[in-house]
Amino acid sequence: MTHPRRTGPAKHRPPLPVRDGLNPTRLVLPHDADAVARFPFALDYLLDRFSDDEGRLREKLALGEIVTGRGEPLTLTTQYEPRGFLYLYRDPPTHEEDIPFEPEVLHRDEDLLVVDKPHFLATMPRGRWVRQTALVRLRVALDLPGLSPAHRLDRGTAGVLVLTVRPEVRGAYQEAFARRQVRKVYEAVAPLPSSSPHEAAAQLAQGEPVTLRSRIVKRRGVTRAEEVPGEPNAESLITLSAADDARGLGLYRLEPHTGKTHQLRLHMASLGLPILHDPFWPQLRDSEPDDFDRPLQLLSRSLELTDPLSGRPRRFESRRTLSEWTGQTHTSPE
Numbered sequence: 001m002t003h004p005r006r007t008g009p010a011k012h013r014p015p016l017p018v019r020d021g022l023n024p025t026r027l028v029l030p031h032d033a034d035a036v037a038r039f040p041f042a043l044d045y046l047l048d049r050f051s052d053d054e055g056r057l058r059e060k061l062a063l064g065e066i067v068t069g070r071g072e073p074l075t076l077t078t079q080y081e082p083r084g085f086l087y088l089y090r091d092p093p094t095h096e097e098d099i100p101f102e103p104e105v106l107h108r109d110e111d112l113l114v115v116d117k118p119h120f121l122a123t124m125p126r127g128r129w130v131r132q133t134a135l136v137r138l139r140v141a142l143d144l145p146g147l148s149p150a151h152r153l154d155r156g157t158a159g160v161l162v163l164t165v166r167p168e169v170r171g172a173y174q175e176a177f178a179r180r181q182v183r184k185v186y187e188a189v190a191p192l193p194s195s196s197p198h199e200a201a202a203q204l205a206q207g208e209p210v211t212l213r214s215r216i217v218k219r220r221g222v223t224r225a226e227e228v229p230g231e232p233n234a235e236s237l238i239t240l241s242a243a244d245d246a247r248g249l250g251l252y253r254l255e256p257h258t259g260k261t262h263q264l265r266l267h268m269a270s271l272g273l274p275i276l277h278d279p280f281w282p283q284l285r286d287s288e289p290d291d292f293d294r295p296l297q298l299l300s301r302s303l304e305l306t307d308p309l310s311g312r313p314r315r316f317e318s319r320r321t322l323s324e325w326t327g328q329t330h331t332s333p334e
Contacts, residue, residue: 015071018145021136031082119295159300189297196272
């Protein structure tokens, strides 16, 4: 039986379209008394906040590329409106390191685009990565300006990534992820459990799965997430699928029941089994240049969900492999 099509609630849409694969940036005008007193005009606030870019901002103003939330071009005399919106296109970095890998399309229909994301390619613009992201590349290559991620993968993680094609259906799929109605299975290469003194390692070595629960927080401005005391908010099921005794490496099946930032990487590290080539654990090496020959050995292998629009089961599987796992010399644990 086909269920009626449902879409999420209408949201405020930017008055500027996607351009060159990039969304316009939205700024919210502060409503505190100091801001209201200091800035009679919206442009005053903009020039104060981005004083180093005054020349470029005035160029954008002259071109009509700064607009209000009502879609009206900003002028020299546009009144300051507390909690009002301003939209403009940000300039991409003058130089972004080229990421020489492309996402591969696994599935496409009128609602969804599912791709096999490569290692090193960020899901969406953030920090120094803007054009060298899966979202921007796919929007441009496939002429899909309304494309948006339904969830995210770390830049270092490869595998199944689901994006929505139309804004009208975005909310339904994002809600499915937020409500943990999506089953995700990852694979990772890490040291064998015999190399770790953690008591759960013995359980893994016997072929028994381990469930880890902890409280994970990600603080603004801090590169790595961290485990802290308190009520658990993250849960992962970890299983040793195969072992390469000669190299001292294992192939692990990881099933996150929650979706905290860096969850799988942190949980493996907390077992004393950090994922191979992880620049975050056990030592932070995030500032080092990318080594394309040593990708993080973490792969989003498959993803399953009941489609929130059709009610039908859907499953997507990566075609990628982990470069450090040859599969030729492994033996399954007893």
